[in-house]
Amino acid sequence: xxxxxxxxxxxxxxxxxxxxxxxxxxxxxxxxxxxxxxxxxxxxxxxxxxxxxxxxxxxxxxxxxxxxxxxxxxxxxxxxxxxxxxxxxxxxxxxxxxxxxxxxxxxxxxxxxxxxxxxxxxxxxxxxxxxxxxxxxxxxxxxxxxxxxxxxxxxxxxxxxxxxxxxxxxxxxxxxxxxxxxxxxxxxxxxxxxxxxxxxxxxxxxxxxxxxxxxxxxxxxxxxxxxxxxxxxxxxxxxxxxxxxxxxxxxxxxxxxxxxxxxxxxxxxxxxxxxxxxxxxxxxxxxxxxxxxxxxxxxxxxxxxxxxxxxxxxxxxxxxxxxxxxxxxxxxxxxxxxxxxxxxxxxxxxxxxxxxxxxxxxxxxxxxxxxxxxxxxxxxxxxxxxxxxxxxxxxxxxxxxxxxxxxxxxxxx
Numbered sequence: 001x002x003x004x005x006x007x008x009x010x011x012x013x014x015x016x017x018x019x020x021x022x023x024x025x026x027x028x029x030x031x032x033x034x035x036x037x038x039x040x041x042x043x044x045x046x047x048x049x050x051x052x053x054x055x056x057x058x059x060x061x062x063x064x065x066x067x068x069x070x071x072x073x074x075x076x077x078x079x080x081x082x083x084x085x086x087x088x089x090x091x092x093x094x095x096x097x098x099x100x101x102x103x104x105x106x107x108x109x110x111x112x113x114x115x116x117x118x119x120x121x122x123x124x125x126x127x128x129x130x131x132x133x134x135x136x137x138x139x140x141x142x143x144x145x146x147x148x149x150x151x152x153x154x155x156x157x158x159x160x161x162x163x164x165x166x167x168x169x170x171x172x173x174x175x176x177x178x179x180x181x182x183x184x185x186x187x188x189x190x191x192x193x194x195x196x197x198x199x200x201x202x203x204x205x206x207x208x209x210x211x212x213x214x215x216x217x218x219x220x221x222x223x224x225x226x227x228x229x230x231x232x233x234x235x236x237x238x239x240x241x242x243x244x245x246x247x248x249x250x251x252x253x254x255x256x257x258x259x260x261x262x263x264x265x266x267x268x269x270x271x272x273x274x275x276x277x278x279x280x281x282x283x284x285x286x287x288x289x290x291x292x293x294x295x296x297x298x299x300x301x302x303x304x305x306x307x308x309x310x311x312x313x314x315x316x317x318x319x320x321x322x323x324x325x326x327x328x329x330x331x332x333x334x335x336x337x338x339x340x341x342x343x344x345x346x347x348x349x350x351x352x353x354x355x356x357x358x359x360x361x362x363x364x365x366x367x368x369x370x371x372x373x374x375x376x377x378x379x380x381x382x383x384x385x386x387x388x389x390x391x392x393x394x395x396x397x398x399x400x401x402x403x404x405x406x407x408x409x410x411x412x413x
Contacts, residue, residue, distance in 0.1 A: 003301060005260050006080030012305060013077065019303030020310070026189035027298040028310025030344045031084055031289040035311070036065070036318055037337045039089050040325060046092045050099025050107075054323070056279060059218040061322040063280035067271045069315030071283060075267060076308030081257050082298065083264075083308045084248075084289035085271065086315075090239045090384075091281045094232060102228050104279070109222035110232040111276030117237050118282065119269030127241060128261040131249060135406060138391035139250040140356040141365030142384050145372025146247055146287055147349045154342035157335040164202060165339050168195035172343050188297060188344050195336050204333040215322040220279050235379065240268060240284045243384040247287025254351060255294040256301065288341070291348040360402040364395030 006012060043064065047057045064087040071085035098107060121127055131139075157165040171194035175187040199205045245261075245268060252259045264285055271283035292298070293307030318325060356365040368391030376383045395402060 003081070003257050005258060006078065009077050012080050015303070016077075016306055016309065019299065019306035021299060021303075021306075022189050023297065023299035024293075024304060024306035025310050026192060027293050027295060027304075027344060028307040029192065029314065030188060030340055031292040031307065031311045032314040032318075033332075033337060034292065034341050035068070035084075035086050035286070035289055035315070036325070037332070037334075039086070039092075042089055043087070043092045046096030046099070049096040050104065052099070052104060055216075055218060056104060058215055058322040058325075059220075059279040061280075061325050062215045062217050062319045063275040063278035064283075064319075065315045065322070065325075066278075066319035067275040067280065067283050069312040069319060071267060071271050072308050072312030072315065074312075075264065076305045076312065079260060079263075080302075080305050081252060081259060081308075082255075082290065082293040082304040082306075083252075083259075084286045084293055084311050085268070085283055086286050086289065087275070087280055088236070088239045088244045088282050088284045090243060091236050091284075094235050094239065095281050098228070098232050102225070102231075103223065105220060105223035106225045106228040107232070107281070108220045108276055108279065109224040110228050110236070111281055112222050112273060113224070113229050114233050114236045114240075114282050115269050115272030115276055117233060117269075118240055118272060119266055121237075121241065122262050122265030122267075122269055125262050127245075127265045131246070131261055134388060134392060135361045135364065135395065135402070136250070136253065137356050137359065137361040137365040138368045138388065138395060139246065140254060140352050141368030141391055142372045142387040143247055143250050143254070143287065143291075144349065144352045144356050145369045145387055146384055147291060147345055147352060148373060150288065150338075150342045150345045151349050152342075153338035154346075157339040157342075161204070161333060161335040164195065164198050164204065164333065165335055167198045168336065168339050169343070171195070188340070191343055192340060195340060196332075199333055199336050204336075206331055213323045214320055217278055219277055222277070236282055238385055240272070240282045241265065242388060244284035244287060246388065247384065248285030248290045251287060251290045251294060251348065251352075254348075254355060255296075255304075257294070288345065292341075292344045295344065295348050296351075297344075297347055360405065361391075361395050361399055363398050364391040364402075367391045367394045 068086035075083040172187045172191040175190040268283045298304045368387040371390045372383050372387035
């Protein structure tokens with residue numbers, strides 16, 4: 001059943017306690033844990049490239065995760081859909097390169113221009129029309145290419161920490177097999193608890209790195225530069241609209257939700273404006289996080305929005321503790337994070353593969369998948385965008401009949 005977006009907070013708030021269960025809480029936690037580990041390392045690497053002082057890095061982390069938390073809570077409750085928002089990961093890579101020859105104040109100016117551009121495109125309605133024109137199998141081919149490495153990470157983790165990883169996977173499989181006996185506690189929750197216990201016993205969870213040190217946010221005066229805007233604005237906007245938001249929209253549609261594309265684009269644009277003045281690059285609707293909280297294992301379809309609320313609320317204290325945020329990457333072994341993220345996504349990955357290659361536009365979906373998986377980069381724009389471009393071009397040349405069928409089956413406006 002396709003779930004249309006809600007239209008307010010009342011019903012969502014009333015039903016929230018009922019849907020805050022083992023499934024939504026565990027998936028919200030895994031989505032949060034993914035966002036504050038690997039992606040945080042990308043952000044810290046970008047800051048290192050720009051040789052930024054600690055206070056600027058702390059404000060960057062605060063603004064990115066704080067705005068992600070606010071947007072995740074607001075959008076999940078208001079639209080009653082599992083929405084996870086954060087900052088764009090490929091955008092952080094772009095910013096890292098940018099900061100090697102531009103100042104941070106010029107970056108802030110480019111963030112603001114990017115936010116205005118994204119907001120304008122959302123208001124214009126062009127984003128929804130564009131997403132409707134690109135065939136869903138090609139979009140899901142791109143999504144499959146983005147998510148496949150998370151599944152492969154399960155296998156890689158087996159070689160890194162065999163006992164910890166195999167024990168975590170075994171617990172997940174056993175709880176899945178005994179599903180009728182563990183109905184109130186989903187397999188991924190058992191995997192989290194079991195993995196943490198095994199890692200703690202092995203001495204691989206380092207609680208000593210955790211300490212409290214709260215943020216003092218900074219407000220940055222933007223410096224507008226034509227050369228800086230020319231280098232950063234368009235690529236950064238593309239990473240939000242065509243890569244990150246595109247993934248999020250496709251995953252929600254694949255999970256039988258009907259996301260309000262233009263509205264979400266506007267909110268990410270406004271969020272980018274606000275977070276920009278505190279030093280963070282553009283906000284977005286995330287791909288992997290949305291895949292986790294909208295997964296079939298995340299509980300009843302109508303209640304999965306609670307997972308977005310959980311992830312959003314977990315972002316807020318993490319943002320407040322931005323000066324010591326890097327410690328989270330030293331608390332838990334990387335192999336455990338990788339295997340938990342992969343296990344949380346396997347059902348989504350299976351569904352994405354199934355819908356990408358089982359019907360029309362199979363060649364376009366295949367090229368979209370392969371290009372995305374290749375990590376090909378051109379003009380500082382990452383492979384997911386080029387996967388969409390390449391997939392559409394291949395289908396236009398080799399699968400024209402599929403486009404004709406798509407046009408004929410489209411509902412009359």
